Amino acid sequence: MKKFSKIARDGIWQQNPALVQLLGLCPLLAVSNSFVTAFSLGIVTVLVLTISNVVISIIRLILNEDLSLTTQITVLATCLILSDIALQAWYFELHHRIGLFVALIVTNCSLLSRAELSSSSNPIISSAIDGLMMGLGFFWVIVLMGTIREGLGSGTLFSNMHMLLGPAGKNLEITFSHNGFLLLVLPPGAFLSLGFLIALKNFLFDNRD
Numbered sequence: 175m176k177k178f179s180k181i182a183r184d185g186i187w188q189q190n191p192a193l194v195q196l197l198g199l200c201p202l203l204a205v206s207n208s209f210v211t212a213f214s215l216g217i218v219t220v221l222v223l224t225i226s227n228v229v230i231s232i233i234r235l236i237l238n239e240d241l242s243l244t245t246q247i248t249v250l251a252t253c254l255i256l257s258d259i260a261l262q263a264w265y266f267e268l269h270h271r272i273g274l275f276v277a278l279i280v281t282n283c284s285l286l287s288r289a290e291l292s293s294s295s296n297p298i299i300s301s302a303i304d305g306l307m308m309g310l311g312f313f314w315v316i317v318l319m320g321t322i323r324e325g326l327g328s329g330t331l332f333s334n335m336h337m338l339l340g341p342a343g344k345n346l347e348i349t350f351s352h353n354g355f356l357l358l359v360l361p362p363g364a365f366l367s368l369g370f371l372i373a374l375k376n377f378l379f380d381n382r383d
Contacts, residue, residue, distance in 0.1 A: 178303055185307025192315040192368075193375045201275035202316050203364035207327070210334050212320025214265070215272050219279060219316075220309030222253045227305030229253075231298045254279055268337040319367045325350065327358030 261269040329351035335343030
């Protein structure tokens with residue numbers, strides 16, 4: 175249990191892929207301008223990390239060491255392609271918003287590093303938990319950024335949820351103001367939001383005692 179708790183603590187907080195390792199910044203900054211897009215890409219990342227870690231951990235015994243990196247990238251790319259196809263099939267409008275960045279997840283170094291870790295001596299359960307926690311670490315950061323940027327930048331929350339939930343999502347939008355701080359929904363706002371979260375994380379970490 176101590177091992178699993180350490181994996182969870184590292185993935186979600188101490189070695190957070192977004193706030194500490196600064197990985198996956200391209201999709202993190204580009205898609206976090208609204209809750210629905212941030213939430214959707216976060217879910218895809220969690221699923222891809224977890225499933226790819228499990229698959230690589232299962233086939234690691236038959237992996238040729240010289241071809242291990244190629245095999246890992248192939249597994250990751252396959253998971254992402256399946257995710258992209260699923261988005262096109264069932265969430266076509268949402269795919270127009272985040273489809274490009276789903277494909278870019280395969281270039282995320284956190285995915286490759288997690289795959290490399292899974293292909294070592296880790297058992298399947300540890301690899302699955304490791305991928306899940308790293309994914310959740312990325313997930314909560316991008317969702318929080320999406321919530322902050324949409325809420326303060328557009329003055330709304332849960333807008334365009336119909337792209338994810340269908341007609342039922344149209345009634346979920348909450349409007350705070352019609353005069354939001356528009357800078358936050360623009361690219362500079364992404365850097366400001368991420369910088370604020372990194373500073374807050376470092377402050378809490380430095381003063382944890």
